[in-house]
Amino acid sequence: MGVLTDNLPLFLGGFRTTVLLFAVAAVASLVFGTILAMLRVSPVPILRGLGTLYVTVVRNTPLTLVFLFFIFAYPLLEIVKLSYFTGAVVALSVYTSAFVCEVVRSGINTVPVGQAEAARALGLNFGQILGSVVLPQAIRAVAPPMMSTLIALLKNSTIAAGFSVAEAGAIRQVLSEKGENQLLALIWVAVGFILLVMVLTLVQRALEKRWSRAR
Numbered sequence: 188m189g190v191l192t193d194n195l196p197l198f199l200g201g202f203r204t205t206v207l208l209f210a211v212a213a214v215a216s217l218v219f220g221t222i223l224a225m226l227r228v229s230p231v232p233i234l235r236g237l238g239t240l241y242v243t244v245v246r247n248t249p250l251t252l253v254f255l256f257f258i259f260a261y262p263l264l265e266i267v268k269l270s271y272f273t274g275a276v277v278a279l280s281v282y283t284s285a286f287v288c289e290v291v292r293s294g295i296n297t298v299p300v301g302q303a304e305a306a307r308a309l310g311l312n313f314g315q316i317l318g319s320v321v322l323p324q325a326i327r328a329v330a331p332p333m334m335s336t337l338i339a340l341l342k343n344s345t346i347a348a349g350f351s352v353a354e355a356g357a358i359r360q361v362l363s364e365k366g367e368n369q370l371l372a373l374i375w376v377a378v379g380f381i382l383l384v385m386v387l388t389l390v391q392r393a394l395e396k397r398w399s400r401a402r
Contacts, residue, residue, distance in 0.1 A: 191375050193367075194358075194362060194365075194367065196377065197290065197358060197361060198355075198358060198375065198376075200353065200356060201353060201354055201355040201356075201358045201376075202351055202354075202369075202379050202383075203288075203354045204272075204352065204355070205341075205344055205345075205354040205355040205383075206270070206352040206383070207304070208272070208275060208276060208279070208343050208344050208347060208354055209337075209340060209344050209383075210339060211276050211280075211284065212275075212276050212279035212280045212344070213232050213283075213337055213340060215280035215284070216278065216279070216280045216284045216287050216340065217287055219280060219281075219284040219287075219328055220284040220285070220288040220290075220291060221287070221291050221322070222288075223238050223242065223284060223285070223288035224238075224287075224288045224291035224292045224295060224366060225290060225314075225317055225354075227239060227242070227292050227402075228295055228317075229293060229313070230313060231261070232287045232371065234393025238288070241285065241288075242285045242288055242289060245282060245284075245285040246285045246286065246289075248282075249388035250279075250282050250343055250346055251346060251349075253281060253282050254274075254275065254278045254280045254346055254347070254349075254350050257269065257274040257275075257277050257278045257281075258271065258274045258275070258278070258350045258351075260381030261274070261285045271347075271350055271351045271352050272347075274350070275344075275347035275350060275352045278347075278376070279340060279343060279344060279347075282343070283339075283343070286336045286339070286349060287336055290329050290333050290336055291322075291325060291326070291333075293329060293332070294323070294324075294325030294326060294327075294328045294329035295317075295321055295325045297324075297325065297328045298320075298324045298325055302320055302321070302324075304318065305317050306319070306320045330391055330394055330395055331391065331395075334387055334388070334390070334391040337387060338384055338387055339395070341380070341383060341384065341387070342380065344356070348360070351389060355376055355379060355380070355397070356376075358372060358375075359362070359372045359373055359376060359378050
């Protein structure tokens with residue numbers, strides 16, 4: 188316990204940054220991933236092609252390379268200056284949104300085609316059909332795989348520690364410089380992530396129960 192209690196501010200600060208990094212990237216990934224899913228099922232071939240190209244390229248690119256681009260290469264373009272934290276958020280969002288897209292798209296495919304056709308017969312356009320009929324049902328159907336994607340995002344956030352973001356993944360290195368036991372440091376970091384994953388799991392179960400009652 189000494190490693191934890193003696194360095195409690197370091198652990199709290201690291202996990203605070205991790206939670207903030209995760210929260211911002213999760214929201215951005217859910218929004219952008221849903222937009223990508225809409226492109227993937229769009230009746231316009233060009234939009235479908237763009238969505239497919241994005242997902243194919245990003246899903247097959249290592250996350251570390253995505254970080255390298257936004258932390259080191261992107262600033263050379265001199266478009267918008269990004270801090271290390273903002274660059275990490277963008278990298279995680281860009282990467283995770285491709286996986287969110289596929290999860291949402293799989294949920295869209297579970298909605299019976301007849302519902303979309305009935306909505307079209309009532310005069311709704313493509314956007315209205317997705318927003319009012321298809322997506323609400325699709326999101327309910329993909330709660331477990333979506334939460335698994337968000338849990339992966341939480342764990343992937345540790346890569347930011349290698350790019351000057353002082354989050355939980357950097358705790359071991361700081362304690363190593365202080366001469367603390369690195370194995371114990373890693374164990375406490377792992378415990379912290381386990382607790383965060385448990386919180387996400389409880390949120391998933393609460394949503395599933397609420398949506399099951401709504402049916």
